[in-house]
Amino acid sequence: MESKVTLSKKVEIYLRNKILNGELLPNDKIVELDVAGEMGVSRGPVREALKTLTFEGLVEYQTNKGCSVTTLSPKDAYEVFFMRGSLEKIALERCGGKCSDEAVLKMEIALGQMKKACEDDSLTAIIAADEMFHRQIVDMGRMSRLTKMWQMLSPLNGAMFLTVKNSRKLGADVFDAPSANKYAVGHKNNYEAHKVILEVLKKGDLKDSCLCLDAHYLIVGEKIYRVNLEDEARKASICNYSAPPR
Known part of the structure; x- marks a missing residue:
């Protein structure tokens, strides 16, 4: 049994x-x-x-x-994106933005898995590949407590992806809008987005790498917050709407 x-x-x-x-x-x-x-x-x-x-x-x-x-509230989603991105940037600052050959190899493996997951349209597999990819970034900080703090957010990864997916349906125009961040461009899928991140990380430029992570986390978190608040306001206005007198 x-x-x-x-x-x-x-x-x-x-x-x-x-x-x-x-x-x-x-x-x-x-x-x-x-x-x-x-x-x-x-x-x-x-x-x-x-x-x-x-x-x-x-x-x-x-x-x-x-x-x-359920899904994460706009506030919760923004907080998770902000914290996860911040922890990974701390890790990059600790290593001066220089990725080890081992980290790059593991990220390339994760990227290959993500490509197949996107082709198969398997969100579960995409999330697993995303976890493997970003774990290499935070591990480069070589701080066990930093990694543990990052891992505390990992259980919310599925909810994060689901929130992004639902938010894109609500406000594709917001997600595709231009941004001052050169890396905040619309990507066809998660594979394309992470391919860009890896290309930037390989160059070893700390400032550029942090800017790229901001586009991946902070700006997306802000867009989720905006889209969902606008949707809540729209629903509230419909509920409070009263027809004009005839």
Whole structure:
């Protein structure tokens, strides 16, 4: 008989994939009993899996309402992007922007995996490749506590990608708008974006590398914040709209 830990992990992967692949959309309810029936398990492993997904920012629990799919708030998304980018820039400053041959090799491997993931349109695989790619940057700082702080944000990576994906649908014009940052240009996919980052990192110019990370994290975070606030304001105006008297 499989252990409870193994079963909960299987349920966790099953639900995470359904959320990231768009089979479950924001605000969709997740009923423990239904998932247990689908997976052929008891409700215990489902409950444990939902706790993990709640921590990752993919699921929200509300008293008397249960669990539903959620996304990061505009403020939370901006904070995660800002913090992750800041930690990676600190790592670059620590090594003077000079990447080791080993780090470059691992980033090239991650880039190859990301290219295939983009071709397969697998968000789960894209996220895994992204994690491997950016881990090389933060490791170049050679500070264990810096790496641990970065790793604390890693569980939110899936929610970050989902938030970007949903935000692009809401405001493609905002994401494609010109920016003063020369690296803040619209990319066809995540592979193209990370290909540019690696090309810049290879040159070993600290200022340029930090500018490139700002485009990848800070500017994208600001655009997410703006797009979602505008969408919230639009929805509020519709809700508060009253037809003019005849």
